[in-house]
Amino acid sequence: MDLGVATSEPLTREFLAVVIVGFGNELVPLTSNDGVEPCPKALVPVANRPMIDYVLSWIEQSGVKDVLLICPSIHRPMISHHVHSGLSTLHIDVQTYDESPESNTGTCTLLRHFANRISEDFIVLPCDFIPPPSLSLSTILNKYRTENVSDGSIATTCWFATQQPDKNLLVEDWGSIPPPVPMVWDDSTGTLLQIETAEDLDHNSDEMELRMSLLSQYPRTKLSNKYQDSHVYVCRRSILDLLQEKKHFDSFREEFIPWLCKIQYQRRKREKYGPILNPITNVLTQDVSLKHSTLRTNPKVTTKGVLHQSSDADASSPFDPESTTDSSSLRVGIVLHSTKTGYATRVNNIHSLLDMNRRMLAEATYTLPTDPQSRSLIDPKAQISSDSIIGAFTQVSERTTIKKSVVGKHCTIGKLARVTGCVLLDHCVIEDGAKVDGCILGKNTKVGAKAELTRCVTQAGYEVGPAESLKNEKLDISDWTAAPDESDEDSGEEDEDSEEDEDDSDEDDDEIE
């Protein structure tokens, strides 16, 4: 540390990006342990790049420099090694919380716990959001910056259009896709108005209730269930104070945000929580300037049908300190992304993981490597279609067909094998004559000679015996060790993974790159 030179860093950080990394229970068995080592969800690759890289490079492109990464304590060594070994210019602070895979700690609880590390406006991001190149985090940040000053908006969310996949393509054993959530928004101002929660559905599953106060403020709204929440939220700092008040909320996406949307139009909530969201601080606001602005209507405060002007006789006292709460709208903004300009998704279940890999392949063009050493690993008689991605140091033997697949690093694929529409993670071994179709194979999976796998997902280190035929299954190691000659249906029996991981937090990670 050089005491003589003062750094020229700006004293105020504008945003802190908070990346929340979970266990990935929906991606089991890919996120189950590889022997005794954990497989963090954040490092599961999409098109041979760990999914957390997409989020981190998205953050870097928008100019935000500081990241607070919250992950389970078991995954800390691997994730910490990965994020600090790259060339990014981000300052990433990795913090942990103690949790076991069964208990799902919601984002609200985590934010309450780490609130003292967040001193400015923050962005909540998941580790599994894959943004398209056409959607930039700056767009969402700019909308927040504009509306926070001019309108008093408290948060900005991002929702992307989803397409319900074909029923035929769904594999039941892989788990179900989350159901679509109906949501009401106002298009002209980009305001999120109401989200149907599971509680609302329990309460009244036939009808959706909209408050009159919502409709009188926003008469032209739109309703859709084709959008999914990306879990990217740009929030004002005072929202953390609000979270401290509401200790019973656990899930940010399912409980807190729908509740937050209600403040903008429900008078009682606004009166109760307005002062918490707009605390009296020394921070200079642009209120005087906004009063002089020619395109801005000073909002009215409506009380039971009688209209009052929020600041009467504006002419004589432009400095009106109490009108801050009245004129700020406390609304939640929304940025909608349609699929026309690029596909966005959250890879939080197996179907979307496979789907996203396929979409990335549509843009990929495979060419044989020019480096002679890598070139020698790929046999000239192997047929590799151009929409595949093959990782470094993978060996492909002769007369093998690889179509529309993502193959990781250091894999070995034998002769006469057929790999179609698959995702193979690093170090997989596929022996001669095997046929793998539409599968996701975890790290170190071994597929025996002449075996046939159709639409299966395997845990890391799984071994498929020779000439076995498996279809539509999730394969756990317990299946394999319990009955070595045939595959079992009882996957939960011998749980060698979850009990042992409590005591091995200093395992060295060697193969995650």
Added chain:
Amino acid sequence: MSSSREGAGGADGSADGPKSRGLRIFSHFGLPKTPGHQIKGDIHPAIIKLGLQFSEFKICGANARCIATLTAFKTVIQDYVTPPHNTLSRHLMTHLSPQITHLVNARPMSVTMGNAIRQLKLEISDSDIDLPEQDAKDELCQKIDNYIRDRIIIADEVIEDLAVKKIKEGDVVLTYARSSLVEKILLRAHSQNKHFSVIVIDSRPLLEGKTLLHSLTSTIPPIPCTYALLPALPSLITDADVVLLGAHSLHANGSVYSRAGTAMVAMLAKEHSVPVMLCCETYKFSETVMLDGFGKNELAPVKFSPGAPKSNSNLEVLNPLYDSTPASCITAVVTEVGLIPPTSISSIPLALGRTTL
């Protein structure tokens, strides 16, 4: 206002070319910038936010922009740390320059912002070297507050006092678009229990008259208003008793630079012998000479013209935001130093005992 493309554009089949080329005729105004342009260098978050407010037209109007700029600069100055081997009076201005450039990139600077920044530079260079840093910063912030208070807020109040005397009971006041100062005058007259009615003339693309209408009719009891677009002006001008206009800036030869359409209102009013009163604070005065509205102007971004033709047609929409009103059309200028004819702004400094405006 729209013009057809010159010659060659129609012939080439590519749809990309016409969008970015723009028209040669007004190309010196600069193309309207898209918001969210790249941030070059270390810009303070308050300035980033302000740039977005400007480019999205959330803060619009000469007074509003000047107050917003000065308020943001107060935040920047408070967060500023003098680097070692440097003094605040010399280095602070170089620190502020990139911030100013960022704001200019968002939207071209207004005359009011320019005058305020020039005054700020003067204050910074006059700052005492021996003062401790925090005291120097506090003093600068105090000077900024004084500038806003004296030359905008209190000036507005004095102008209101002078102008409301010109509105008599039962008068019909005509105004154009929305000037923050004219709005204050009308609200003050109303609060003095004068009975008068207002004709609000408005024009596209900004339709600022609508917000003025909203504000005037929200008083209790509401002011009786008539709202019309600019083409309807000839039929309404005969009803008006006095015309109140606002300005963006006032130039040395007496011409007024104001919202596009003001010139038309002023000229028509003169033809019908209706007195035109321009309400303008002294800090809006500019030493330059302006002969027409084409030498310097600004185009409104495309989002304000919803009826704009599709991008592959041969028609392009241009919306200049300002125009120039000749001094002959203005009866009097109401400033905080009194009512003056528009050509005599150069006598103001002498009257106030100052050397510059």
